[in-house]
Each structure stands twice: as C-alpha cells, then as structure tokens.
C-alpha cells in the first residue's frame with residue numbers, strides 16, 4: 001500500500017504528523033466542544049496589558065506572547081518557528097491509550113532524556129533546548145507551551161503588543177499566508193514519556209495532501225546532515241503554494257553532495273525534495289488534489305474546503321489545516337477539560353499579491369511532470385532573471 005509507505009515515510013522524515021484522536025470523530029464535533037469550553041467564560045475580561053479576552057485565565061499568555069515573539073522567534077518565520085511547529089506534531093502524535101503516551105502533553109520536553117533518543121525525534125534537540133527556559137520563566141506547562149508556540153509559529157504577528165517600544169520590530173510577520181489557528185490551555189504536566197515507535201493513524205489521501213502544505217514553511221536538518229536548514233520550496237518564509245508547484249517539476253539536482261535517506265532530486269537549487277512528497281504528487285489517488293492546490297493563491301487548504309474558492313473569497317473560511325492542527329494540539333485531552341484561549345492568538349496577515357504562485361526563475365511549464373489524468377496542471381509564468389537558488393534557513 002503506497003499510502004502506508006507514505007505514512008511510514010512521513011513518520012520518519014517529515015514535518016507534519018497529523019493524527020486524528022479516536023475520540024474526536026470530526027471537526028464539527030470538536031468545534032462544538034471548543035465553543036463551550038471548560039469553565040464558563042467571563043465575557044470581556046480585561047487583562048493587565050489592556051487586552052480583552054473571554055476567559056481571565058488566558059491573560060497569562062500575553063506576557064508569553066510578548067516574550068517569545070522577539071526573544072524566541074526573532075520576529076520571523078525562520079528556523080525557530082519551523083522547529084516549534086515540528087515539535088508540536090512530534091509531542092502530540094505520541095498517543096496510544098494501550099501503549100502509553102499522552103499525546104500533546106509536553107512529554108517530549110518533560111522526558112526529553114528519553115524521547116529525544118527516538119530516531120523519529122532526530123533534529124528536535126534544538127527546539128527543545130530553545131523552549132525549556134521560556135517554559136520555566138513563565139511557569140506554564142510544557143504541553144501548553146509547545147502548542148502555543150507552534151500556533152504562533154505558523155500564524156503571523158499582526159499583533160502589536162502595547163508595551164513594545166519598537167513597532168517596526170514587531171510588525172515583521174511570521175509565516176505570512178498561514179491560516180489562523182486556535183489555542184487551548186490546561187494540559188497538565190506529563191506523568192510518563194511516550195513509548196518509541198507510535199505510528200500515526202492512517203491518513204486519508206486528501207488529508208495527506210492538505211497537511212503537506214506545511215512543507216511550504218519547512219526544511220530538513222537531518223535528511224542530509226551536511227546541509228541543515230535546507231527548505232522544501234523556494235519560499236520557506238511564506239505559507240504559500242510553491243511546494244505544490246515545485247515538487248511537480250522535473251527533478252534535476254540534489255542540494256548537497258549526496259542524496260540523503262528519503263530524498264529525491266529537486267528542481268530548484270538549494271531546495272530539497274522528499275521522496276514522500278514526490279510520490280504523493282504523482283500518485284493517481286492524490287495527484288489531482290495536489291495540482292489543485294498548486295493553482296490556489298494564498299493558503300491552499302483554505303481553498304480546498306471553502307465553497308467560495310472559485311471566487312477567491314477567503315473570509316469566513318474554515319481550513320482543513322486549521323482543523324487538523326487544532327485536533328492534533330489536544331490529542332490525549334478532552335476539549336471540555338481545557339480553556340479556549342484562541343483570542344490570545346491574533347489574526348494572521350495575508351500574503352502580499354506579489355507572492356502569487358509562479359514558476360521559479362529558469363523553469364518552464366514544460367518542466368512540469370503532469371500526473372493528474374483528468375485536468376491539466378495549471379499554467380504559471382516563470383519569475384524573470386537567472387535560475388532561482390535558495391539559501392538555507
């Protein structure tokens with residue numbers, strides 16, 4: 001089964017590990033739970049910093065936000081933002097009621113001496129070391145912090161803390177184009193490490209494709225350890241659709257001296273193509289979904305589930321990525337035991353119109369390896385100039 005191979009490849013290599021906790025059958029069921037929450041919201045509580053939230057407990061997260069934006073993320077969608085997102089998936093995916101493993105419980109930090117030795121967690125030493133002092137400084141649980149930081153890592157900083165004196169520094173954005181995700185607090189400290197080798201639930205093909213959109217802002221540190229921080233597309237600081245275009249281009253080069261395990265040739269100098277991405281783009285069960293996303297402007301998964309897609313109307317949408325991310329973030333918990341602090345996470349900013357889908361400079365529509373048999377790959381123009389070459393992150 002190719003999808004099983006793909007799942008296994010994702011498990012060992014990739015950035016995204018979405019899991020669907022068994023007791024959260026559908027996004028709709030979760031939404032209903034989230035909106036009720038654990039404690040009765042105290043409507044319109046004012047926090048010390050002047051922000052208004054529904055639940056006073058959420059005020060504690062504004063100082064965390066104001067600290068981590070400049071001091072953990074350097075106000076950019078860079079290596080630390082990518083690491084925070086990857087860490088959240090690895091913590092959450094380790095869930096098994098029978099084998100142990102509490103899901104999104106922070107065990108990857110609380111029991112770092114155990115879990116960081118698992119092969120699947122290779123490369124997460126840096127994000128763990130980065131997050132530990134912030135968790136201690138703010139006296140929050142590791143489980144909550146990991147998911148909060150990840151949510152920040154993929155949404156933008158349109159939020160400008162009132163007590164910041166340098167508005168230009170904080171107006172820089174993290175991962176423009178990302179969908180807005182919610183945040184729930186209240187995960188207790190983990191009691192035990194997750195066991196090694198927990199394989200994710202099988203993915204539906206469309207889910208695989210939607211979740212791989214996160215490779216738009218991702219890179220690999222350990223696939224080829226000689227070139228850490230090698231991105232998967234030419235625009236790793238934008239949550240855009242380039243990954244879907246560039247993986248469909250004929251592969252011609254390896255970014256390093258030798259191919260890493262699970263790596264195939266990429267089309268753009270300085271970018272790495274995962275074998276799993278390449279297979280999904282060309283598999284007849286996923287190739288048409290893949291190319292549909294290639295043609296979408298802005299957050300691709302928003303379009304996938306939004307009836308307004310053809311009109312390009314992005315307001316009021318519910319993205320598959322957002323839904324999957326939010327379910328992942330509470331694996332192992334009941335939503336009703338947590339407090340919805342989504343109002344601490346501000347609305348993301350959109351991509352600029354100049355960041356629309358395109359062929360990297362030096363590429364040609366003929367370089368697209370058509371896989372979908374029912375519709376042609378959308379047509380793009382190449383950026384002008386010499387062939388695109390991408391720097392490591």
Ligand SMILES: *[C@@H]1O[C@H](CO)[C@@H](O)[C@H](O)[C@H]1NC(C)=O
Pocket residue numbers: 109112113116125128129132
């Ligand atoms: C694991 O956590 C402990 C306690 O917070 C910390 O001192 C240690 O440096 C961590 N180890 C790694 C590999 O991150």
Ligand SMILES: *[C@@H]1O[C@H](CO)[C@@H](O)[C@H](O)[C@H]1NC(C)=O
Pocket residue numbers: 139
């Ligand atoms: C940290 O939080 C815990 C649990 O909320 C609380 O019991 C403890 O007093 C706090 N410690 C500090 C130093 O604020």
Ligand SMILES: *[C@@H]1O[C@H](CO)[C@@H](O)[C@H](O)[C@H]1NC(C)=O
Pocket residue numbers: 284285
């Ligand atoms: C997809 O490809 C497989 C293997 O190449 C083939 O057996 C199958 O019939 C194809 N399915 C469709 C719907 O084209």
Ligand SMILES: *[C@@H]1O[C@H](CO)[C@@H](O)[C@H](O)[C@H]1NC(C)=O
Pocket residue numbers: 308313314315316317
């Ligand atoms: C866009 O979609 C939203 C929500 O579905 C709707 O309220 C709004 O009227 C739409 N705007 C346009 C211009 O169609």
